[in-house]
Amino acid sequence: MAYRMGYDYKKFRNKDHIVKIFPFSSEKKKMATVYQDDKGAIYVFVKGAPDFLTPYCTKFVNRNGHQTKMTTEYTESLQQTIVDFANESLRTLLLSYKEVSSVPEEWDDIERDLCVLGLVGIKDPLRDGIQEAVKACHEAGVRVRMVTGDNKRTAIAIAKEAGILSKDWVESEGDCSVMEGKEFREFVGGLANEGTEDETVGDIENFKVVRDQLCVLARSSPDDKYLMATGLKKLDHVVAMTGDGTNDAPALKKADIGFAMGIAGTEVAKEASGIILLDDNFSSIVTAMKWGRNIFDSIRKFLQFQLTVNFVALVMAFVGGAVLRESPLNPIQMLWVNLIMDTLASLALATEPPSDELLKRKPYSRYESLITATMWRNIISQGIWQIIILGTILFKGNFIINLRSRNLRCPIIHPRQGMERWNRQTLLDLLQRFRLTPSLQWDQRQKAETQWS
DSSP states (O other): OTTTTTOOHHHHHHHOEEEEEEEEETTTTEEEEEEEOTTSOEEEEEEEOHHHHGGGEEEEEOTTSOEEEOOHHHHHHHHHHHHHHHHTTEEEEEEEEEEESSOOOSGGGTSSSEEEEEEEEEEOOOOTTHHHHHHHHHHTTOOOOEEOSSOHHHHHHHHHHHTSSOTTOOOOTTOOSEEEHHHHHHHHTOEESTTSTTOEESOHHHHHHHHHHOOEEESOOHHHHHHHHHHHHHTTOOOEEEEOSGGGHHHHHHSSEEEEETTTOOHHHHHHOSEEETTOOTHHHHHHHHHHHHHHHHHHHHHHHHHHHHHHHHHHHHHHHHHHSSOSSOHHHHHHIIIIIHHHHHHHHHTOOOOGGGGGSOOOOTTOOSSOHHHHHHHHHHHHHHHHHHHHHHHHHHHHSOTTOTTTOOOOOOTTSOHHHHHHHHHHHHHHHTTSSOOOOHHHHHHHHHHHO
16 A cells, blocks of 8 residues: 555655564453654554544544644545445554653553544455355255454444355344444353353353354454354354464364464464364355365264174074074184174275265264164164075075086085985085095995995
């Protein structure tokens, strides 16, 4: 802006000396810098939210560059400009200054007799795909709430643009869709039992109203995020929170899952979070949610498959051992089933990629059982079906598919067949099949059986 007006701010900055800086405060919504020029004059420059800074301004700089006492007409014009900027989703910033005789030590020494320099409207455009991401969250049954330090009008305009609020939303009496931080804290009664395991909100019934209606929380502080997360967890909701500042760390830690910004986020915020967004994009949260649901479903598929297979194997081993006095599955076969068949099938289920269909259903409850009644029904029904098939092959296979043919020469166990005869006959068949002995003619085979008996 300085270059556009024909000024090179670097020339002025090199002449001045920064004496002290009052960093931005989320509570006061402003910051201050103390300068001393080459002549020894000391100036304090303050910038911040207009509604927080205007009460301390008593003068303004007119078009001629002279300080003029604040008038009602100028105040109304300033407020109207702020409203116009906010309706255009511009973040407003008020610039002010004053000359002091000595370096101030506290904010109290600054917050009086300020002179307005101007009002700045800053456009912070939404990232590409933010509307689609918010829509995807709504379809997935996830409630998106915007907690911001911007004024109410700016927050509403941005929320409508992002799809958090409907385009035709109009504020009405008793509606809690949009609230300011101070109003929110008073309405829910603040924190109760702070610092204990039973930490909650003061008025849980009022918080239920906020839970059902609130979409935008304007002029909020990081403490409001913490209060919001505490109340939602108290009502057994799964809470995900985003933040980038050091003051956001308690809220990120309190939430079930915290998303820190990898680019703009502080190290403290990253340490308190569970996931770091490397691109600082809200759309990445949707991707994380899709993968999380896919992993949960894959675990369920894996458990259903494993329980069904092991249930059938256990029943067949018991029934076969009780009826035939020998298990139809020997240890090598059981090992093959568990190491080869189960492992490969389980890997296929575990590595299944996520689909967009996962985002078109409601999320699971915090206390959702890992194995549902439907899964138990499928395990039992599928297990019984497999047991019937395997039992039929085990006991009636000789008659159904004629496995005792001369070509195969490896019979299925028959319950009416003596175990001793079955062992001799099976041994002979296996020896001939794998060519461990010379080919035996039928008469030689009968002779060998007679000798062995």
